[in-house]
Each structure stands twice: as C-alpha cells, then as structure tokens.
Amino acid sequence: MRGVTGALAGPVRRTLPWRALGAAGTLGLLLAGAPALTGAEPTDGQTLVLLRGIALTGALGLAFLLDDPARHLTAPVPTRRPARQALRVALVAPPAALWWTAVLLLTPSGTRPPVGDVTLEAAVICALALAGATVAVRLTDEPRPGPSVAAALLLAAVLAPLLAPESWALFVPPGDERWAAAHDRWAVLLCAALVVAAVGAAEPLRRGRLR
Amino acid sequence: MTPTVSASGLSLRHGGTRALDDVSLRLSAGVTGLLGPNGAGKTTLLRVLATAVPADRGSFTVLGHDPGTSRGRQEVRRRLGYLPQTPGFHPDFTAFEFVDYVAILKELTDRAARHREVRRVLDEVGLGGVRGKRIRKLSGGMRQRVALAAALVGDPGFLVLDEPTVGLDPEQRMRFRELIAQAGEGRTVLLSTHQTEDVAMLCHRVVVLAGGTVRFDGTPAELTARAAGRVWSSTERDPGAKAGWRTGLGTFRNVGDPPAGADLLEPTLEDGYLLTLDGAGTEVAA
Numbered sequence: 001m002r003g004v005t006g007a008l009a010g011p012v013r014r015t016l017p018w019r020a021l022g023a024a025g026t027l028g029l030l031l032a033g034a035p036a037l038t039g040a041e042p043t044d045g046q047t048l049v050l051l052r053g054i055a056l057t058g059a060l061g062l063a064f065l066l067d068d069p070a071r072h073l074t075a076p077v078p079t080r081r082p083a084r085q086a087l088r089v090a091l092v093a094p095p096a097a098l099w100w101t102a103v104l105l106l107t108p109s110g111t112r113p114p115v116g117d118v119t120l121e122a123a124v125i126c127a128l129a130l131a132g133a134t135v136a137v138r139l140t141d142e143p144r145p146g147p148s149v150a151a152a153l154l155l156a157a158v159l160a161p162l163l164a165p166e167s168w169a170l171f172v173p174p175g176d177e178r179w180a181a182a183h184d185r186w187a188v189l190l191c192a193a194l195v196v197a198a199v200g201a202a203e204p205l206r207r208g209r210l211r
Numbered sequence: 212m213t214p215t216v217s218a219s220g221l222s223l224r225h226g227g228t229r230a231l232d233d234v235s236l237r238l239s240a241g242v243t244g245l246l247g248p249n250g251a252g253k254t255t256l257l258r259v260l261a262t263a264v265p266a267d268r269g270s271f272t273v274l275g276h277d278p279g280t281s282r283g284r285q286e287v288r289r290r291l292g293y294l295p296q297t298p299g300f301h302p303d304f305t306a307f308e309f310v311d312y313v314a315i316l317k318e319l320t321d322r323a324a325r326h327r328e329v330r331r332v333l334d335e336v337g338l339g340g341v342r343g344k345r346i347r348k349l350s351g352g353m354r355q356r357v358a359l360a361a362a363l364v365g366d367p368g369f370l371v372l373d374e375p376t377v378g379l380d381p382e383q384r385m386r387f388r389e390l391i392a393q394a395g396e397g398r399t400v401l402l403s404t405h406q407t408e409d410v411a412m413l414c415h416r417v418v419v420l421a422g423g424t425v426r427f428d429g430t431p432a433e434l435t436a437r438a439a440g441r442v443w444s445s446t447e448r449d450p451g452a453k454a455g456w457r458t459g460l461g462t463f464r465n466v467g468d469p470p471a472g473a474d475l476l477e478p479t480l481e482d483g484y485l486l487t488l489d490g491a492g493t494e495v496a497a
Contacts, residue, residue: 003320011312015301069302070309072295073358075263077316078288084316143299205279207223207265 004079005087012084013091017064020146021092024061025099028054032106044174047111048118052171054103055122056157058096059129063153064146065092066133071143082201085134096126113174117183124186127193129153134200214239215369215399216260218271222423223255223264230255231266232423238369242395244410244431245403246484247420253403254296254373256420260401261293261371274368287369289318292362296373296403298355302347306338306357309346313361332360336390352383359390370400376409388413407481411435417480419487427487431480438478438486443469453489 031054035042042050065088068074100122104115112118132152136145161171170189172182214237221234230252247253258264260271262278270279276286300309310329319325333342336356346354355375362370372391376384384406392413394400404410410417410431417434419427427434445463448455452465466482467489469475 004315004318007315007320007322008312011304011308011315014303015312069299071299072263073293073298073300073361074313074316075295076261076288076291076293077313078285078318079316080285203284205265205281205284207267 005083008079008084008087009091012087015068015070016088016092017061017067017146020064020067021061021095024057025095028057028099028103029106031057032103035108036106042108042111044111044113047107048113048174051103051107051113051118052121052125055100055118055125056153058099058122059125059153060150062092062096062126062129063133063150064144065089065130066137067144067146069143071137072141081137081203082198085137085201089130117179117186120183120186120190124190124193125153125157127190127197128156131193131196131200134197136200138200138202138204216271216273216401218260219269221256221259221266221269221271223259223266223268225255229423231259234269234420234423234425236418236425236428238399238401238416240395240397240399241415242391242400242402242413244414244417245401245420246405246407246410246417247403248488251420252423253420255423257293257371257373257401257403258295261291262287263293263295289365290368292365292367292370294358294362294370294372294375296377298358298361300346300354300357303345305343305345306333306349306353306360307342309357310360310364314364317365319365328364328366329360332363335363335393336360337386352379352386355379355383355387356390359387359394363394368398370394370398372400372402374403374405376404376406384409407479407484411480419484421488434483434487435478435480436483438466438482440475441469441486442466442476442478442482443473444476445474454485 031050034040066085100119104112129149132149133145136142136149142148164170168185169178170182170185172178216236216238218237219235221231222229223231234256245253245256259266260273262284270277273287274290276290277283278287304312307329310333311325314325314329319328330339330342333339336359338353338356338360341349341353346357349357359375362372375391376387379387388409391400391402395413402409402414414431417427417429417431418425419434443465445465448463449465449470451467451470453467455463455465458464464476466485
C-alpha cells in the first residue's frame with residue numbers, strides 16, 4: 001500500500017483542482033491583506049468576521065478537492081477510495097496550513113482573535129467541506145460534485161448563524177463569556193465532520209440507506 | 212467450462228425504478244454482447260459486475276472471488292478491466308501518463324515493469340506513436356483507445372466494456388472491433404452495445420436485457436433464429452407488422468407475424484433482437 005501511495009503522489013498532485021484551490025487561496029490572502037492595504041483599522045469583531053469569511057473562502061476551494069473527471073474509469077481499482085481521498089487531503093494539507101498561517105499573519109495583530117480558537121473554526125469549516133465532498137462522491141455518480149458541495153456549504157454558512165439555537169451558539173464575538181463553550185461546540189462539530197467524512201469515504205459492500 | 216463470472220439474482224433499485232430485477236447469468240471466455248434499449252439496465256449491470264456499485268440483492272463471483280466481502284472485492288478488482296460509458300480523462304496528462312496513473316491504481320508499483328506494461332497496452336491499441344501526446348489533443352476515437360488501454364493494463368481476466376463504439380466513425384468502429392476481438396482471446400469480455408452488427412461480428416454469446424431483466428441468453432445464431440419466418444418483403448408497409456421500413460430498393464422490410472404467402476426474407480440478428488424486445492412488451496420503433 002505504501003508503494004502505491006508513494007507512486008500515486010505525483011500523478012494525484014497533478015489531478016488536484018489547483019485552479020479552484022488557487023482562486024480561493026488568492027482571494028483569502030487578498031481579504032486578509034485588505035485592512036493593511038486600505039489602512040483600515042478593524043475592530044476585534046470585524047477581524048473575527050473577516051477571518052471566518054476567509055476560512056469559508058478556503059473551504060469553498062476545498063469543496064472541489066474530490067472532483068475527478070476520470071472517476072468512472074478509476075472507480076473499480078484495487079486501490080481503495082478512502083486511501084485515494086486521504087492522499088488528496090494529505091497533498092493539499094501542507095499548502096493549506098501555510099496559507100492559513102499567512103492569513104493570520106496578514107490580519108492586524110492588535111485585533112486578532114485567539115489563534116487556536118479561530119483556527120479550530122477554520123478547521124471545522126474545511127472539514128465540513130470535505131465531509132460534503134466525500135458524501136457527494138458516495139451518493140452520486142457526478143465526477144465533479146464540487147460546485148454543488150460549494151453551493152451547499154455557502155448556504156449552510158449563511159443559514160447557520162440565523163438558525164442555530166441560542167443554547168448552541170457558535171458565532172460568538174471575542175470577549176463574550178460564551179466564547180469557551182462555543183469553541184467546545186466547534187470541537188464537537190469537528191469530530192462530527194471528520195466522522196461524516198470517514199463514513200462518506202468508505203466504499204460500501206452492500207447498498208443501505210447511505211447506498 | 213468454468214465460468215469467469217457467475218451471477219445470481221442481482222437486483223438493484225434507483226429511487227422508485229427497478230434497474231435490475233433478479234438477473235442471473237454466467238459468462239465464460241470470449242466476447243459476450245449485452246444488448247438492450249436505453250434504460251434497460253445494461254450500464255447498471257455492468258457497474259455492478261465491475262464492483263463500481265453494489266447490488267441491493269443477489270450475489271456474483273468473478274474468477275472465483277466474491278465481491279461481497281472486502282477482500283473478495285479487492286481480488287476481483289485486481290482481475291478486472293473496466294471501460295465506462297463516459298470514461299473521463301485528465302486532459303493535461305499524456306496518453307502514457309494517464310495509463311501509467313491507472314496502472315499505479317491497479318497496484319503495479321514496480322516502475323520499470325509498469326512502464327513496460329503501459330507501453331505494451333498502448334502499442335496493443337495502436338497508440339504507441341502518440342503516447343507522449345496530451346489527451347486534450349487526441350481525437351475522440353483515440354481517447355476511447357486510451358480508455359481501453361487503461362482497462363487492459365495489468366492483463367485483466369475479465370473485461371467490462373460499456374458502449375465503447377458510441378460516437379466513433381465507421382473506420383474507428385472497425386478498428387475497435389479488431390481490438391475487442393483481440394482482447395477477447397483468452398479472457399472474458401462483456402460488451403454492452405446498441406450496435407447489433409458489433410454483436411453479430413464479435414460475440415460468441417448475447418444477452419438481451421430489457422426492463423432490468425434478462426429476456427434472452429444464447430448465441431447470436433439463436434437470437435437470429437427467433438426471427439426465422441417472421442421477416443418478409445412487401446410493396447406496402449404491412450399494418451400487421453411489429454416493425455417495418457422502406458429499404459433502399461423501394462420495398463418494405465417487415466418484421467412480425469407474416470401473412471400467408473408472404474415473401475419471406477433471411478432474418479438478421481437485429482430482427483431477432485427487435486422481436487425479443489417486442490415479446491417482452493417493449494416498444495419496437497418502426
């Protein structure tokens with residue numbers, strides 16, 4: 001298996017949706033650098049909203065990660081789908097981490113929210129994008145589910161702050177007494193998204209409700 | 212002869228539609244044609260046998276391995292070549308790079324041996340001279356041959372081909388027939404097609420699928436024989452015919468139950484196919 005993974009890394013790197021990832025990354029960096037470029041001095045809350053927006057931008061790019069025009073031809077190969085999808089994630093993870101670090105460094109340090117907590121939020125949004133993509137691959141025959149996944153993620157991002165119950169508040173401002181509790185919930189969401197991604201990646205032997 | 216593929220009671224629903232309904236068949240070495248109208252369940256059956264999608268019910272084995280278990284599915288996939296209806300490519304790859312990529316996915320990890328195998332299959336499909344060319348610059352027929360090369364890499368014992376000649380011009384189709392016939396030497400090939408001529412020319416056996424069920428399973432000669440005495444010529448379209456059309460000679464070729472004293476014609480495989488579909492309650496296009 002290790003031999004296959006090593007040999008696959010090169011070709012799979014070339015099959016990644018670099019255009020979508022690059023566009024999302026560039027937009028994210030531009031947004032992060034906007035305050036410095038325009039001389040604006042955002043408040044703590046504005047910087048947090050900006051970072052959440054940038055995380056969403058990055059996640060929208062990741063929604064395309066499992067797009068594969070050759071999907072039908074390569075479906076019944078002995079290299080398992082979870083391994084192939086994990087390789088795609090592994091290949092994109094280092095540049096994504098570098099990108100997020102650059103985003104954090106570009107935002108005004110004086111108003112930057114706690115880095116660990118906001119990184120957790122970004123990780124959840126990205127994990128949700130990946131979970132959506134794995135489920136879309138599992139449930140549909142679409143070789144390029146990215147646009148649908150991105151649209152669903154965008155809709156969820158718009159609706160979540162409006163529909164989330166007060167007792168399960170996620171989008172709290174910095175300094176709010178609910179901040180720590182909210183980030184416990186973000187951690188729960190991260191676990192849930194990773195579980196969904198893992199279930200979505202698996203290839204069922206029998207058709208059940210999740211096909 | 213031990214069958215390469217043995218399927219029993221395969222059923223699968225898509226939403227409210229029964230795509231496969233209790234399909235049982237046995238395939239052995241040589242080319243078997245799978246005929247059927249659009250929506251008959253051909254692609255679904257091929258995808259199930261290729262382990263791309265699991266069935267709701269039923270079971271099958273390929274070369275003695277049961278894909279109903281994780282290990283068995285791996286073993287089946289190691290012995291399988293699959294050319295889907297719409298293969299899809301990474302257009303920036305060259306033909307060589309793409310087939311090499313599929314070869315890695317098929318666990319051919321030794322680089323030198325793999326490259327030899329990739330060159331072999333590209334030569335086999337007649338693309339040795341353009342293996343360094345990007346797929347985006349290849350014609351539709353050449354791309355289809357790249358997909359066939361990808362299916363052939365690793366010398367699979369069971370080859371599943373889903374309408375490989377669709378969209379090809381007559382010359383390319385002829386070339387593809389040669390390739391499929393060659394591929395069928397010593398291995399089991401299941402060929403889904405709308406082209407009855409492909410079946411007549413290539414296949415030692417034919418399965419007709421309609422409404423998700425097997426309507427016929429036999430030799431092309433047996434399918435043709437179903438139309439014996441049921442094809443006739445007339446100067447007007449016979450209203451009693453199941454299907455009838457004016458030929459280039461100006462007379463009508465009718466298929467169905469001929470009137471007494473009709474001028475009977477030699478049936479073709481297509482006539483037998485049309486009558487088989489009609490007997491199954493499927494609409495026959497006149």
